[in-house]
Amino acid sequence: MLLIPCPFCGPRPEIEFVYGGEAHIARPADPSALDDAAWAAFLHTRSNPRGRHAERWRHLHGCARFFNVVRDTVTDRFAEHEAGG
C-alpha cells in the first residue's frame, strides 16, 4: 500500500485515496472551439510515461481535496507536491 503525501494531511495510506488520472489536463475554456481531433485528444490522450508522472489524487477518506503530485512509475516513489489543481 502506497504512502501518499497529502498536502493537507501529510503522508497517508493509499486506501484513503482515489486516483484522479494524469495532472494538468485542463478542460478547455470553450470546448466548442475545438475540432474533433483536439477534443478527442483532451478526452483520451495521456502521456503514460515510464518514470516521473504528474498525477492527481483525491484524499477522499481524509480532507477530500484533490491535489497533484509527481510519482515515479518505476519505483512508485513520490517526488514533490505541485500547487493547484
Add this chain to the structure above:
Amino acid sequence: MDDRVRGALDGVAPIEAAGVTVSVTPRFDRAVLRGDAAAFGVGLPDQVGSVAERDAGAVLCLGPDEWLALAIPGGAVLRVAGAGAAVDVGHRQTALDITGRLAAALLNAGCPLDLHVTAFPPGSCTRTVCGKAEIVLWRRAAERFHVEVARSYAAYLWAFLAENARGLR
C-alpha cells in the same frame, strides 16, 4: 416527537472486552461548515486535523475549508455571514465512544493510521477508514476516541468492532 427519535444503534449494549469498551454516544446535533473560517462568526480551528472543544460540543477541522460541528441538541445555531455554507447533518451520522487501554489497538484492526499517542495526540481529528466503513476519528484523550460513522454503516462498524474486540492484544 423526540420520544420517537430512532438512532441507527438504539438499544445495543456496549461492547465490553478486556482493555476496551465501545458504546453509542448520546445524540448530537451536527453541521458541516464549508468555506472561509471567517464566514461563521465564531472562531474555527484552522489547522486541518485539529479540534476546538466548546462547552456544548466541538468543531473538528476535517479539511482546509471543511469543519464538522458537533453540539448537544439545543446548542447554539451557527449563522453564516459570508462565503460559506452550513448544512445540517445531524441525522446523517452516528457516534461511538471507544475507551480503554486497547482503544487504539481496536481501531487499528481496521484503521490504517498510526494512532500512537505521539503520532495522533489527544485533540487530533481526521476522516479515515475502519474496515470497509468511512469514519471521522477524534481522539478526546489518550485512551478515548470519538468515532463518527454514516448511519447506514453503523451496524457494520459495530459488528466489525465487536468481532475484533475479542482476543485483542
Add this chain to the structure above:
Amino acid sequence: MSQRFRTAAGGRIDRARPLGFSFDGRGMEGFAGDTLASALLANGVHLVGRSFKYHRPRGILAAGSEEPNALVEIDRGAGRRTPNLRATQVELHDGLVARSQNRWPSLAFDAGAVSDRLAPLLPTGFYYKTFLWPPRAWARLYEPLIRRAAGLGRAPDTADPDRYVQCYAHCDVLVIGAGPAGLAAARAAAGSGARVIVCDEGAEFGGSLLAEERARIGGVPAAEWLRDTLARLEAAPETVLLARTTAFGYYAQNMVGLIERVTDHLAAPDPALPRERLWQVRAREVIVAAGSIERPLVFPGNDRPGIMLAGAVQSYVVRYGVRPGRRAVVAAEGDSAYRAALALHAAGVEVAMVADLRDAAEGALPQMARDAGIPVRSGATIVGTAGRLRVRSVTIGFSGGRERVAADLLCMGGGWTPSLHLYSQARGRPRHDPTIGFVPRTPVPGLTCVGACRGVFGLAEMLADGAQAGAAAAMRAGFAASGESWAVEDAPSCECAPPRAPGPGSGRAFVDFQNDVTAKDLRLATREGFRSIEHVKRYTTTGMATDQGKTSNVNALGIVAQAVAAPVEAVGLTTFRPPYTPVSFGALAGVARGALFDPVRTTAIHGWAAAQGALFEDVGAWKRARCFPRAGEDMHVAVARECRTVRETVGLFDASTLGKIEVVGRDAAVFLERMYVNALANLAPGRCRYAVLLGESGFVRDDGIVGRLSADRFHVTTGTGNAALVLGLMEDYSQTEWPELQVWLTSVTEQWAVIAVQGPRAREAIAPLVEDVDLSRQALPHMSVRSCQVCGVAARLFAVSFTGEIGFEINVGADHGLAVWEQVWERVQGLGGAVYGTEAMHVLRAEKGYVIVGQETDGTVTIDDLGLGWAIGRKKQDFVGKRSLSRPDLAAAGRRQLVGLALDDASRLPEEGMQVTAAAQDRTAIGHVTSAYGSGTVGRAVVMALVADGRARMGEIVFVQMTAGAMAARVCDPVLVDPEGARLHG
C-alpha cells in the same frame, strides 16, 4: 521404546512435559519445545512423505521453514485440516494429529511409486510433450490423472471454523529475524526509545543461538546473552516482540506483511483468540536479518530419508536433544558442517567419517574434529547412496578409489545461501560474490540487510553488524542510539564454501526436492535451448514449488551456468515474490467473511419492512424491500397487487436510498447549470426539474431531481448506486476546473429518510400530516419542493413522481424516519392503500417509459439514444459532455434508441439482455432488451429495448431471441400508461 533417539540430557525441550501425538495413526510421544519433525526423529521416524512427481520416499531435510520434503497434514478436527505444513515448523502439542501426504495405500508402500521406476519416461517437459493429442482429452483425462498422481496435500472440504484477524501497526524500526544479528539490531534500536517491532518465524527468538553450545558473548554463554537480550527487549515499553510470525511480503514504502500464528501450537486454545493475525506494518526503517539457508549437495541418491542438512542435524542434536541416527557420515564442503559432526559425536552418535569435498581441511573446526577422534578425509566426492526407505550406506569416492560406508544418517554441508527474499521483493538488486554467492548490491531506501542475509557470517561479525545497523536505523528515525559491542569467544570461524556446481554423475541427483527436479532435467533444458534462468525455471519447474526453491535455487543456477558455460552472475537469479512461506486464505480474508464480508446498508425503515415480511434485494450495498407479499401471495401476485394499488389508490414506498447532495453557495445555480444538461439557472426557488448528467465523453452518467430550496441552496438527488460517483464528479469540477465558483457540496443521502407516497389519493393521504403547505395542484404543482413540518418534524416535501401518478416524497431526518413512516402508513392503510417495493416501482416506472440509469444505460448510451434530448437547455453554450454530443460517432445515424416492444404472445416475458434482430433467423443483433416486466395495467409484458434507429421503426416487426426461439415483437412507444400526463397533473 518411546523416544529411543532422544539424547540423555540437554536441549531446549522440557523433558518434564511429555506430549502425546500421532503420525499416520501411530501414537508417539515428544516433549514440550519439540517440533513435529524433532519429535518424529526422536522416535526414529525419518520417512515422512512421498515426493510430488516420482512418489519417492522422503524424510526431513531441514529444521526450519526451508524444508522441502516433510510436508504433512495437520488435523485439528472438522474444517480444521491443514495440508502442506512443514513438519519442521509445526510445534508439538498434546494430542496433535499429523498425517503424511501423497501416498496410497500407505507411506511405506505407495502404489504411485511406480512413477519412480518410470522416471526415464518422465523427463522434464514431459507434460508439454506427451499429453498433446487429442486436445479434448486434457480436461477429461490427462489433467485429472496428472492431478491425482502428482500433487501435494488434500484441500479441506468444509468451511474453516477458525477466526482470523488483521491489524495495522506502525513502528520506527521493524526487525525481521531474531537471530544474533537481528537481536543485536533490536537491542540497539529498542535502547534508543524508538518504537520497535521484532518478529521471527520460530517459536523461540534466538535463531542460530538456539543451537549454539560453546560460544560465549560478552563473557557469558550465548544462551545467557540471549536471555538477557530478550529480557531487555521485553522491558522496553515501545517494543513489540512477535514470535511465530513470518514476514511474508515486502510492499511499497516499507509496508511489510506479517503473519502471526497465534493458536496452532496450543492443545486447547482460548476460543477468544484468533488462529492467525495478519499484521500490516508500516516501518520507518526495516532491518532484515533473515539469515541464510544451507545448501544440499547434489549427488546421485541425495534424497533418501536420513540424508539431512548438516546445520539441521546440529540443531536437532543441540536444540532438541535428538540423535537423528546411529552412525553418521558428514559430507562437508565447508567448515560449518564440522559443527554437526562434533555435536553428533558429543551426543554419542558414531561419526563414521567426515568426507570433506575440498582438497584440504585445515581450519580450526576440522582440527577439533580430528582431536575428538573423528575420521576426516579430504578430496572426497559422494558417488551414491543405498537404502529404500532410509539411507543405509554412502559410497564415497577418493582419488584412490571408492569406499562404501554404512550409515543411517548423512549430513550435507553445501555452504550457506544468504536469504535475499525480502530484499529482492523490495526491488533490491543483488550482485554475485565469488566466495559467498549472491549478496545485496543496490541500496533500498529505509531497508538494511544485516548478518548472514547479506553475507556476513561469524558470530562476532553478525552481532557487530546488527548492533551498528540497529543504532543507525534508530538514528535515522530521529532517536539517539549507539550500538553495543561484545567480545565473542569460542566461536571458531568457519571457512565459507563458495557455491559450486556439482559434477555430472550418473543416477538421479535431486536439485529441487519438492518439485522432483534433477540435475539431469536442468541440463536437458539447456540442451533443448533454454538459456535464461527464468525460462529454465518455468520449463523444469525448479524453484516453483511451495518452498520457492529455498534450498535449490543456487544449486540450479550453478548447474545451468556450467551447462551453458556462462558465469553465474550472467545467468542471473530468479525473482522472489511474496509470500516467503504460504499464507492461509483465512488470514488474508480476516474478519471479512459472513456478515462482515461487506457492509450491508439499511434504511431507517428497514426493520419495519422486515417485520412486515418484505422480501429484500441488494442494490449496491443497500438492502431494499423488493415487495411485501401478504399471506398466500407469491412475489408475482404481490407485485401485481402493489402496482394496481398505486394506480388505483395510493402506495407507500421507502426511497431513502436515493443519493442526495446539498449544493450551497452564491454560485450554486451557475455550477449546476454547468454540470447538468438542463437549464437550471432559471429554476425558481420552490421548483424542481428532472435533470440529466453526462460524462465529458457525452454518455449518460446519472439522472435525478434538482430542487431549488432558495436562491443559494439546492437539493439534488442521484440514483441509488450513483451517489458517490456523482458527488466525486461534482467535487472534481468544483475543486479543479472551476475553483472560482463559490459552491460547496455536501452528501445528505443519509441525513434524510425519504417516504414516497404515490397514487391518485396521495394528496389526501398526506394532507392531515403536513403543516403550513397548501397541497393543492395550483399551489404545489408537480415538480415542486417546500421546506415544512410533517408530523411535527422538519421536512422537505417534494411533489415528484416516478410512477406517473400524483406523487410526494417526504424527506425527514433519518432518526425521525420510522415514526413519520408509521404515521403516513396509518393514513395510507386507512385509504385502502398499500406499501410497495422496488419491483413494483420498476414496473410502474417502465409502464411510464421512465429510464433507470444503469438499467437502460451501460455507459455507452447518449441522452438522445434515450429520447431525452428535450432535457437539454437549448440556449446553453456549454455543459459537461456537450462538446462530445457532436462527435461523429455520437451524432451518427444507426445508434440504438430506446423504444418499447409489444410481444405477439402476451403470456411471454423476455429477459433483460436478450438480443433483438430484424428477422427471426438473423444472427446479427440490431438491439437488446433493457427492461422487461409483466404488467397487469397494460395487460402484457412491458419491454424496453435499445434498437438501432428505433424511433424510425415504430410499428415495425422485430424479433427477440428468446431461449425457446425468436419471438416477434412490434416496435412501439415506450410510454404505455397515460402518455398525456393527465394523471400526473391531476
